[in-house]
Amino acid sequence: MKSLSYKRIYKSQEYLATLGTIEYRSLFGSYSLTVDDTVFAMVSDGELYLRACEQSAQYCVKHPPVWLTYKKCGRSVTLNYYRVDESLWRNGNAANLLI
Structure with a gap:
């Protein structure tokens, strides 16, 4: 899974380059993506x-989101991050949800 996550990180850095220099670091067993020390995305399991x-509110209303969850002390914790589906990648709309 680590190699899948790195592939997605590199694709995200290329795809969202208009936001600035995108850096990443390990966080909650996943990776956080930041621009100017502001976390705007996470990469988990690719x-x-x-x-x-x-x-992104209108998008989330029209397309029920898959939220990022992780385990903490045996309990599932849901974070306020939604998965970018393939239609957003293909249509080039993911960056528009951030601007």
């Missing part, structure tokens, strides 16, 4: 999850 915000 999938990109964007932080939910006002700009």
